[in-house]
Amino acid sequence: MSLLDNMLIILLLIGTSCFFSMSEIALAAARKIRLRQLADEGDPRAERVLQLQAHPGSFFTVVQIGLNAVAIMGGIVGESAFTPYIRAGLESWVADPWLSQLSFVLSFIIVTSLFILIADLMPKRAAMAMPERVALVLVGPMTFCIRLLTPLVWVFNGLANAIFRLLQIPTARNDQVTSDDIYAVMDAGAEAGVLDKDEQQMIENVFEMQTVPVTAAMTARESLVYFLLQDDEEVIKRKIAEDPHTKFLVCDGQLDTIKGVVDAKELLIRVINGQSITLKDSTLVHNCLIIPDSLSLSESMExxxxHRADFAVVMNEYALVVGIVTTNDLQSAVMGAWSLHESEEQIIARDKDSWLVDGVTPITDVMRAFGIEAFPQSQNYETIAGFMMFMLRKIPKRTDFVNFGGYKFEVVDIDAYKVDQLLVTRIPAEATPPLVAAVEQ
Incomplete structure (x- = not known):
């Protein structure tokens, strides 16, 4: 054959290799979520790509048969196509026995370079850049090749499956989407500028609702403002004026004896109409939803x-009131910084290496703010004050501190026995000690 004939054959082989190379990368890199979206929009090619991804054995068998066959044929044709011409060009410069060897080596380098550049590197990079589009274009020809080579596919695929079973290696593709996968996608979206930081944080909060307890979002017991059945009208008006809220608990003698809830708007209407206010009036006090403190935020929202309610009392296993929670509290837990006024922020930066942290700040918020993966035995506490108490093994006092995760957590304000505020400072990397808990002697 002439040089032109050999070149045409080599170009055909390179084109065939391009097809198999692009098919291999496109199928492996095509995102299942995007393909499922295209299939739902009515593209039958996307459904065929999904089927190949679910059962890739036949596909990869055909790809390897094609690539190896083309590579062998390319070597044979390339050697016979280029070697005579290279030999003729070097005869005046190199004598035998080196002439034949050098001609073969140069012919091998030319053919290999063509296949690496044009048949392997370029198509794979193109397929990696737009995998779904390439997969949709090539799925038809690839399906035809699989049917055409069915006998060979059956033999090689059967042998491969037998070896996998012998070695106990799974052959099915695991497409299960985990929470870590979703977080990774959100991180990638934030880095690409598709999501801003607050949007990313809000989405992460939504996924964390199933694991964060309702106690992390409630108003704690010691902060509750409530009415007693025995309160007269002046006491009720004073409590509303000092701590205005939409609804108030009504109790009999003590907080844990709950009679119901009263709506401040109804009290206001009575005041406007000149009527007296008494909590012993059954028309004012309504039934109250009571939920256990073991519920998560997601379960509380359910x-x-x-119950078509927006207010609930949180009780523990001893039937003691531990706090109240509203739909606004749950919304704030999801919306994060978007729903907080500056005065309500629980973590305030003093400078780039120190922060003031409210003692009732949920431990999940502290983890997120300081990039801490996990706190030790975090199932035993819910707030940063609880972490301090757990680590110190006592009721904390001022100047008590714990070093953990590259930060120093120091108690700076105590209200009775309650940790009111902590100072968190970053420990220099070169001076980061192991986990340390220090107490005032």
């Missing part, structure tokens, strides 16, 4: 939806 409770509110099922």
């Amino acid at each position: 409770y509110f939806k099922n």
Whole structure:
């Protein structure tokens, strides 16, 4: 054959190799979520790509048969196509026995370079850049090749499956989406500028609702403002004026004896109409939703939806009130910084290496703010004050501190026995000690 004939054959082989190379990368890199979206929009090619991804054995068998066959044929044709011409060009410069060897080596380098550049590197990079589009274009020809080579596919695929079973290696593709996968996608979206930081944080909060307890979002017991059945009208008006809220608990003698809840708007209407206010009036006090403190934020929201309520009392296993929670509290837990006024922020930066942290700040918020993966035995506490108490093994006092995760957590303000505020400072990397808990002697 002439040089032109050989070149045409080599170009055909390179084109065939391009097809198999692009098919291999496109199928492996095509995102299942995007393909499922295209399939739902009515593109039958996307459904065929998904089927190949679910059962890739036949596909990869055909790809390897094609690539190896083309590589062998390319070597044979390339050697016979280029070697005579290279030999003729070097005869005046190199004598035998080196002439034949050098001609073969140069012919091998030319053919290999063509296949690496044009048949392998370039198509794979193109397929990696737009995998779904390439997969949709090539799925038809690849399906035809699989049917055409069915006998060979059956033999090689059967042998490969037998070896995998012998070695106990799974052959099915695991497409299960985990929470870590979703977080990774959100991180990638934030880095690409598709999501801003607050949007990313809000989405992460939504996924964390199933693991964060309702106690992390409630108003704690010691901060509750409530009415007693025995309160007269002046006491009720004073409490509303000092701590205005939409609803108030009504108790009999003590907080844990709950009689119901009263709406401040109804009290206001009575005041406007010149009527007296007494909590012993059954028309004022309404039934109150009570939920256990073991619920998560997600379960609490489900409770509110099922009972068409927006206010609930949180009780522990001893039937003691530990706090109250509203739909606004749950919304704030999801919206994060978007729903907080500056005065409500629980973590305030003093400078780039120190922060003031409210003692009742949920431990999940502290983890997020300081990039700490996990706190030790975090199932035993819910707030940063609880972490201090757990680590110190006592009721904290001022100047008590714990070094953990590259930060120093120091108690700076105590209200009775309650940790009111902590100072968190970053420990220099070169001076980072192991986990340390220090107490005042």
